[in-house]
Amino acid sequence: MQYHIKGMDCASCVGKIETALARLPGVSDIQLNYATEKLELTLAHDAKTQSHDIEKTIKRLGFDISDSTQSKSTTDMESDKPLEPEHWWQSRKGKQVIGLGLLMSAAYIIALIFPDFGMWAFAAAVIIGVFPFARKAVALAMTGTPFSIEMLMSVAAIGALIIGEAEEAAAVVFLFSVGELFESIAADRARAGIRALASLVPKTAILLDAQGKQQNVAAASLQVNDLVLVRPGDSVSADGVIIQGTSSLDDSPVTGESVPVSKTIGDDVFAGSINIDGVLQIRVEKTAADNTIARIINLVEQAQASKAPTARFIEKFSRYYTPTVMAIAALIIIVPPLAMGGEWATWLYRGLALLLIACPCALVLSTPAAIASGLAVGARRGLLIKGGSALETIGRVETVAFDKTGTLTQGEPRVTDVIAFTQEYSISQHEDFQGQDTHVQDAQGQNEILALFASVESGSSHPLAKAIVSHAEAANIVIPIASNASATAGKAVHATIAGRLLAIGSPVYAADEAVISAKQQTQIETLQNEGKTVSILFDEQSRTALGLVALRDELRDDAFEGVAQLKAMGVNAVMLTGDNRLTAQALASSLDIEWKAELLPEDKLRLLNEMKNNRKIAMVGDGINDAPALATADVGIAMGGGTDVAIETADIALLKSRVTDVAHLIALSRATMANIHQNVIFALGLKGIFLITTILGITGLWIAVMADAGATVLVTLNALRLLRFKGTNSRIKLSKVN
CATH class of the missing domain: 3.40.50.1000 (HAD superfamily/HAD-like)
Known part of the structure; x- marks a missing residue:
């Protein structure tokens, strides 16, 4: 069975759902991916559990679920997703944060105008705000996760409310809601990446029938051995092999190759590659569900599913912290009166004080406050x-x-070298340069060769051609007007300049069409060994190599x-x-x-x-x-x-x-983690001290309130120190992590 689950934002969500489903009879092979919001499981035919039981269990945990048992290709599934996902303020968590913010603002206003009713206003905000989390905590407890972070937060908020600290309880609920919203936004951005991948493959293709007639069809409908036409400027619609034509293709979406690659009959092409200058007929080798982009999408989904983010510190700690604190508080309230004849009122007071001290406000703030400061510092630097x-x-x-x-x-490629092979054309006919030193003549020869390169390439949209023309323009070189421009797809460009038939091609093509001396070949190989792309300018009539331009992505x-x-x-x-x-x-x-x-x-x-x-x-x-x-x-x-x-x-x-x-x-990151460690020590250290003094009766309720508030202030102020972080000039930059 296959389902689409909305609301999974992290690996923790996956763990909660898996634990709940594993308790259902007949359910096995549970596979969850929070990045793609997919659930797959196996349900035994004779199981008591029915599909509606699965849906009811997941909805009770606070997630939305819909049936997607119909098998679809990755590309089809991506096309079903909305192109414009809802904004954060339109989501359930976003509305909850906005609502809680308005409730707290109203409570503060009421407390200022009518002080006697302030506590009741905050209490109402807490009850309304904590209800969905408490309901989820109960559902998680019933399905095998009793000490969830929702349980920790709910107990802390309700405990603070019982003690009379309604304002603090409201703050805990609001901060937790904001954290949940941020987590949801981050997950949605990850999913947007997968949607963007699917958009790379063109939606339509030009299908050729047996008579060569063209027909526009959906690219997803192409089958193996179909013939498709790819025109200059089009994206390749399917993985396949060229059966007719020669062209340069920009494969950077797939291979990362910085320079377009010349391909001809028999060469493989990838879906999503861009055809630059030739008309191609391609035989389809793979369907849309199995093409290169679909495989990349699948790789991204698998990687996101296997990459479990570092569990939140509070989530881990709550497994032990929550039951321990609740047990200690219960023992403090019950044991002394029953075992030692103590007064119920006294020990109830101490137990409630313990709950207040145990309120994790400072602990909840310890990590997100430092993280928020770290993110703010990062944002300022871009x-x-x-x-x-x-x-x-x-x-x-x-x-x-x-x-x-x-x-x-x-x-992008840039011109790194311009070499004039001969001065026969450029220097000898300019009397103004006769008698000048060799360096001046070499520079003039390079400029004239560059001018000829730019002239021949001026009509081309090839990235190398654009780089050559831009380089000539930046050097303020006058570019001659070319005529009769043409191209041999994937091999060379041709033009007539001042009555001479000139061409620019690769060293291999030029070697077949012109005479390349041993010295010139050595120069070419030297540049190629430096990782540079070399283009040769030659005279097609005299078969004379005039010069070269080398380019490289620097x-x-x-x-x-x-x-x-x-x-x-x-x-x-x-x-x-x-x-x-x-x-x-x-x-x-x-x-x-x-x-x-x-x-x-x-x-x-x-x-x-x-x-x-x-x-x-x-x-x-x-x-x-x-x-x-x-x-x-x-x-x-x-x-x-x-x-x-x-x-x-x-x-x-x-x-x-x-x-x-x-x-x-x-x-x-290292500065932020050091700050977090300090905050945790502050929060737990103060709580540890006052837990002991409260149990011994040395400190009372008001000291407990001050201790918790003091820990919150210390944690907040320490986190704000990160805002002064100066970056790689800071002393911390050279510290290594053991």
């Missing part, structure tokens, strides 16, 4: 951190894996500093890329880091899983192909200038796209 779990975990990572294209590099300006900061903090850096080995080796050598190249998304995923066996690891990327790796790493970090999919899938987004911000994140 770090979008999606929740406390990510902020906590990033400080413990030992290795940071970087994608190359758009992460360590600028994300490192970001702060890449060296960012990697150096990580090393200073004891964090290892490694580069994982789908780009070619020569480019990867050249750039990694400059940064002095480890590297792996020519990786598909599943390769990155495999390497990350291997590295995760014995250490915490973060992944930094910006492309669609990085989404599974971002999801499976302990912390996924996306560059803000990258794709929406990467940003949505990642736990953290670097909105200013700075490599140095990764080190800042780690430093901020």
Whole structure:
């Protein structure tokens, strides 16, 4: 049986539902994924449990459930999801937070105007606010989870209300509701990443019948061996193989390759790739449910399901804290009067004081207050951190894996070298330059060669062509007007300039069409060994090679500093890329880091899983192909200038796209965790002291109130210290985690 469950926001929700369902007779093989809100289970045919029992149990726990037994492909399921999910204030949790906020505001106003009725106003707010949590706590207790965080909060709020601290009880309920809402928002953002992935594959395709007639059909309807037409500018509608045509394809959504790849008959193509300059006929090899993008979606879902976020500290602690405190309070109220003849009123007073001291207000605040300050500091620097779990975990990572294209590099090719092979055309016919020194003539030759390159490429939309033209324009070089421009798809571009037939092609193509000397070949190979893409300009009539332009996606300006900061903090850096080995080796050598190249998304995923066996690891990327790796790493970090999919899938987004911000994140996390540890010591330390003094009768109810309030103030003030955190200039940046 398959269900869609709404309201699962974390691994804790999964545990509660699994515990409840496991108690139902005949239910087995329970599989839950909170990221995709899916539940699968097996129900025995002869079981007493019926489907309505399953639905009733889950609804009683506070979750919405709907039947989705009809099997659908991943792509179909994603298309069923609303393109515009509800805003947080439209959700049940959002309405609850808004309602509680209004109730507390009204209570404060009443308390100011009518002091005698203030307590009753806060009491009403507490009763209304705690009711849904108390009902859920009872349901959880009845289904096998008696000491849930809902139980802890409900007992604390009701206990504070009984003691007469209605205002504090209202604050506990409100803060807990806000925390639940933030958790829900973070989960919805993760799901938005999966929806964005599904949108990459075009919804329609051009199907060719046996007579070559074209028909627009839904891409999801394509079957294996169908023939489809892909025009220049179109996205490839299915995984397949080229049976006719040659073109350059932008495979960056799948492989991360920074430069479009020339493909021809017999080559594989991926769904979601962009066809640049040729008309292709493709035979479909995989259906929509099994294409490359669908596989990436599946990888993201699996990674999000297997990545259990660090359980909230209060959730763990409540397993022992709640029953222990309740048992101690009950014993203090009952045992002395029965066993030692004590006065019931005295020991009831002490038991209630103990409950007040045990009220976890300071403890509840200890973690979220520090996390809120840490998130605020990060936001000021342009770090979008999606929740406390990510902020906590990033400080413990030992290795940071970087994608190359758009992460360590600028994300687009740039001209690095311009070499004029001959001065026959450019220098000899300019008398003004005769007699000038060699350096001046070389510079003039390079400028004229660059002008010719830009002229021939001026009509092309290829990324390499755009880079060449932009480079010439930036150098204020006059670009001659070209005529008769044409292209040999995937191989070369041609144009006539001042009566000469010129062409630009790859070194392999140029070697077939022009004469390349040994010296020129050496220059070409040297540049290629540096990871650069080389284009050759040649005269088609005389078959003379005139010059070359080399391009490469260069490192970001702060890449060296960012990697150096990580090393200073004891964090290892490694580069994982789908780009070619020569480019990867050249750039990694400059940064002095480890590297792996020519990786598909599943390769990155495999390497990350291997590295995760014995250490915490973060992944930094910006492309669609990085989404599974971002999801499976302990912390996924996306560059803000990258794709929406990467940003949505990642736990953290670097909105200013700075490599140095990764080190800042780690430093901020370590400072935040140190603050949290201090807060917990403050909260538990004060409570421990006054628990003892209350039991001994040394301190009374008003001291208990002051102790709890004092712990809350200390925790809050200490958390606010984080707002002064200065980042990687701080002394804490070099501290290593043992």
